[in-house]
Amino acid sequence: xxxxxxxxxxxxxxxxxxxxxxxxxxxxxxxxxxxxxxxxxxxxxxxxxxxxxxxxxxxxxxxxxxxxxxxxxxxxxxxxxxxxxxxxxxxxxxxxxxxxxxxxxxxxxxxxxxxxxxxxxxxxxxxxxxxxxxxxxxxxxxxxxxxxxxxxxxxxxxxxxxxxxxxxxxxxxxxxxxxxxxxxxxxxxxxxxxxxxxxxxxxxxxxxxxxxxxxxxxxxxxxxxxxxxxxxxxxxxxxxxxxxxxxxxxxxxxxxxxxxxxxxxxxxxxxxxxxxxxxxxxxxxxxxxxxxxxxxxxxxxx
Numbered sequence: 001x002x003x004x005x006x007x008x009x010x011x012x013x014x015x016x017x018x019x020x021x022x023x024x025x026x027x028x029x030x031x032x033x034x035x036x037x038x039x040x041x042x043x044x045x046x047x048x049x050x051x052x053x054x055x056x057x058x059x060x061x062x063x064x065x066x067x068x069x070x071x072x073x074x075x076x077x078x079x080x081x082x083x084x085x086x087x088x089x090x091x092x093x094x095x096x097x098x099x100x101x102x103x104x105x106x107x108x109x110x111x112x113x114x115x116x117x118x119x120x121x122x123x124x125x126x127x128x129x130x131x132x133x134x135x136x137x138x139x140x141x142x143x144x145x146x147x148x149x150x151x152x153x154x155x156x157x158x159x160x161x162x163x164x165x166x167x168x169x170x171x172x173x174x175x176x177x178x179x180x181x182x183x184x185x186x187x188x189x190x191x192x193x194x195x196x197x198x199x200x201x202x203x204x205x206x207x208x209x210x211x212x213x214x215x216x217x218x219x220x221x222x223x224x225x226x227x228x229x230x231x232x233x234x235x236x237x238x239x240x241x242x243x244x245x246x247x248x249x250x251x252x253x254x255x256x257x258x259x260x261x262x263x264x265x266x267x268x269x270x271x272x273x274x275x276x277x278x279x280x281x282x283x284x285x286x287x288x289x290x291x292x293x294x295x296x297x298x299x300x301x302x
Contacts, residue, residue: 003256003282003297008263011040011054011293012066018044019052019067024290025088025213025270026283028056029098036276038064038283039072039100040294041087049085050074051102058276062296073102073120073128081106081116081135089117089213090151092190098122099190103148104135111169111176114139115148119191131191137163142195145169146180149213151225152190159187160244162200162214162225179209182227184245200225200247201239207231212269216244226254226282228269233258236271236284256284256297263292 013019019042029037036056041049051073055065076082082104092099099121106114116135120128137147145166152161165183169176182201185193201211212228222242228234229251236256239247259265264286272283280299286292 001254001299002302003254004300004302005259005264006062006296006298008286008293008295009056009062009064011064013042013052014066015069016042016052016067016071018042018050018071020045021047022049022288022290023294024049024285026272026285026294027088027091028272028274028283029091029093030276031055034059036274038294039088039091040067041085041290042067043085047085048075049087049105051086051088051100058281064294073100073130076104076118076130077133080104080133081114081138082118084113086118089149090215092152092154094154094190096124098125098128099152100128101136101150101152111178115146115164115166117147117150117163136191137185137193137195140195142197143183146178148180151214151216153216153218154190155218155244157188159190161185161187161193162216162244164211164213177209179203180211182211182214182225198245200241200245201227201237201249204229204249215272217273218244224254224273226271226273228271230269234267234269234289236268236282254299256282258286263287264295 022043024041038056050071085105089101104118117137119136122128143165148164150163166180184198185195187193210230214227223244225239229237237251238254239249241247266287270285282297
């Protein structure tokens, strides 16, 4: 089995003047008509990201509809943790309530940026609203540098989160460099989270220094995780776990490398894996952290 690339999916953004560049960090939500809502992070002329939504039809051929005119989630208020950008992470449905977990950006001085995890809620398909102008997960003694990019699953009565946490900043000739790996947290309601510093996915060597948003699927044998990992460039990695806490990296069997040429030849990142009509798909980004758009791959024999 291998990932077969289906190509980049053109996206019409003409109705959304706030969406000038990029289409990053896709997540997909099933719709009643058999299509999917796809949430993306798109940037304005100042490089500030907002969360937008489009529609993905997989039959007869994969195609994105036009981007909605208004963002699903706009910038936070001045001075808040997310006043410089909001980017997609994951969406959880609980009855008629939909919970959107996201990453908020704030500009830094000694380091280029600060990241923290936020949450917004939609009741009965109403617009998403923040539960607070403050973050859901902020820096603390467990995560002193940053939190970002949560993947959340409701597992019986337990809510589980796998999220990006900063382990340090380092000084390089090009300026400060972020270092972050993937940690684990638990909750009873999806809003109040217990963190103990458990690391799920760690750097494999000194060349690795950052992991992108994880995507988690549960199955009979345990859990599967896809993520992007950055050394000289981003690639898509893969890991497996029995209990969701202790993970074994298996990047070689279900990951994805850059293509030989084209829109995803320099890097591949931000995978979102989902199943439709018995087939497994992956939405992902390529060159420029989503500047060249969002693409689709299918898992099949080779």
